[in-house]
Amino acid sequence: xxxxxxxxxxxxxxxxxxxxxxxxxxxxxxxxxDLLAEKEGIAxxxxxxxxxxxxxxxxxxxxxxxxxxEVVEEEPEVTPSQEPEKAPSQEPExxxxxxxxxxxxxxxxxxxxxxxxxxxxxxxxxxSLQVYVNKNRxxxxxxxxxxxxxxxxxxxxxxxxxxxxxRADAASALEDxxxxxxxxxLDIVAVSGYRSNATQASIYQGHVNRSGQDFANRYSxxxxxxxxxxxxxxxxxxxxxGFGLEEAFKGTDExxxxxxxAYRFGFIIRYPEGKEHITGxxxxxxxxxxxxxxxxxxxxxxxxxxxxxxxxxxxLKE
Ligand SMILES: [Zn+2]
Numbered sequence: 001x002x003x004x005x006x007x008x009x010x011x012x013x014x015x016x017x018x019x020x021x022x023x024x025x026x027x028x029x030x031x032x033x034d035l036l037a038e039k040e041g042i043a044x045x046x047x048x049x050x051x052x053x054x055x056x057x058x059x060x061x062x063x064x065x066x067x068x069x070e071v072v073e074e075e076p077e078v079t080p081s082q083e084p085e086k087a088p089s090q091e092p093e094x095x096x097x098x099x100x101x102x103x104x105x106x107x108x109x110x111x112x113x114x115x116x117x118x119x120x121x122x123x124x125x126x127x128s129l130q131v132y133v134n135k136n137r138x139x140x141x142x143x144x145x146x147x148x149x150x151x152x153x154x155x156x157x158x159x160x161x162x163x164x165x166x167r168a169d170a171a172s173a174l175e176d177x178x179x180x181x182x183x184x185x186l187d188i189v190a191v192s193g194y195r196s197n198a199t200q201a202s203i204y205q206g207h208v209n210r211s212g213q214d215f216a217n218r219y220s221x222x223x224x225x226x227x228x229x230x231x232x233x234x235x236x237x238x239x240x241x242g243f244g245l246e247e248a249f250k251g252t253d254e255x256x257x258x259x260x261x262a263y264r265f266g267f268i269i270r271y272p273e274g275k276e277h278i279t280g281x282x283x284x285x286x287x288x289x290x291x292x293x294x295x296x297x298x299x300x301x302x303x304x305x306x307x308x309x310x311x312x313x314x315x316l317k318e
Contacts, residue, residue: 109312111137118222129169129292131230132306135280136314138224139197145231148194153178155190156243165194167231170266170290174234177265186254189243191286192235195228227270232290250285259285263300266293270306278307 101113110131111121120138125131127146133139150164151171157163166174174190181188201223207216227233237243238254249255250273259269270289271281291299291306299309306312 109310112140115141115224120222120225122224126230129167129232129290130295130306131232132310132312133225133227133230134307134312135225138222139229141224142197143224143229144196145194148231151175151178151190151193151234153190154188156237157190157192162194162196162199163192163228164190165231166234166290167194169292170232170234173266173290173293174288177262177267180261180265181254181257184257186257187238188236188254188258189238190234191237191243191245193228193233194231195226197223197229200224200226200229227287227289233270234288234290235284235286236288237286245284245286247283247285250283255285258288262288263296264293266290266296268296268299268306272303272305275305275308278305 099114101111106112106124109121110123110125110128112124113122114120115122115138118138121136122140123131123133123137126139126143131139145167147168148165149168149171151166151174153174155164165171178188178190200221204216204220204223207220223229235245236254236258237245237249238252240252240254241248250259262269267288267290269285270287271279271284273283273285276282289306290296295309299305
């Protein structure tokens, strides 16, 4: 049987010798690998990609340059003092070790409770087009969208790769967006969409195993907290920046057009410039998030993030 890994490593070695290590960046390596894999009809696993790309590069798709949260060991920012004041006589037995969240707070914030292991809030509306996760909020354990489809757009990932997928509404909107961009003579390429909970857990655990929990928390999204797991996010790029997920995309014709027009198709730039302290993520001009046309237009016109729109007022874990 054909051994893709040995073959690609050999090719890589030759490439690196030919171009010099410093000039060959992780995304370019990955792109080369993807092209090779696609040519050979073999789907790379996320582990393969991590090995090929190197551990610092893989998280580019998620957390490029953010000083990231520490382990979430602190008390969640729920007021334990609410507990006795709210009709104590009617409250069921309360385990004092666990923070209490009132039903009103749960409803207002679309959460079901707190993940005991991590201290993260668990969202109650994982299937909503308006669901949002961040460094404090996660999708329920094991959540996977039921309506994933493959949008008919140009993609860098090989056939069969889960990252080609999006939820149906987002996929259809992405096709419209790509078509409109194409009419403008622009050449946008999809790079990375859906990522399963298992994949994200594997990426995160790989970092923990290799470099420890602190490193993992700094450079990789905890399972359940990556927006890509919702099936509503797609990273896009253009040939002119080597299909890279990097800030340089902003300055391209494609990046400029995305910034100005994505909302018309129901997408927002989820991690905008200057809002890092609110979203917890550095500027990602390539990360499109589908929220539906009405909300996307509102957020765009008012320069709002999802956190601001929903009144999310907790400090993100640092
Ligand atoms: Zn992304």
